[in-house]
Amino acid sequence: MTFFDPPLNSKGQPYGPERYKEIVKERYLISKNINTSYNEVGKITPLEREYIIEFLVDEIKQSKKLADERNKQLNSK
Numbered sequence: 786m787t788f789f790d791p792p793l794n795s796k797g798q799p800y801g802p803e804r805y806k807e808i809v810k811e812r813y814l815i816s817k818n819i820n821t822s823y824n825e826v827g828k829i830t831p832l833e834r835e836y837i838i839e840f841l842v843d844e845i846k847q848s849k850k851l852a853d854e855r856n857k858q859l860n861s862k
Contacts, residue, residue: 811838 794800811834816823818841829837 808834814838814841 790804791800794803812823812826815821815829815834815837816826819837826834
């Protein structure tokens with residue numbers, strides 16, 4: 786938690802535990818998808834984490850789009 790983070794979330798609960806869980810989830814997803822250790826992911830900056838997650842989401846969307854197009858072609862035959 787930094788001084789930029791609010792002390793409470795929109796529900797009036799402490800923000801720190803919620804943010805910590807988000808960071809753990811980000812590290813887990815990055816580690817899982819780029820085949821590196823969870824500990825190694827902990828050494829990257831928050832901005833790098835954000836970029837990597839953005840790249841992973843873009844890649845997943847592109848793969849889904851290609852799969853949908855293939856399915857559409859197969860179903861039209």
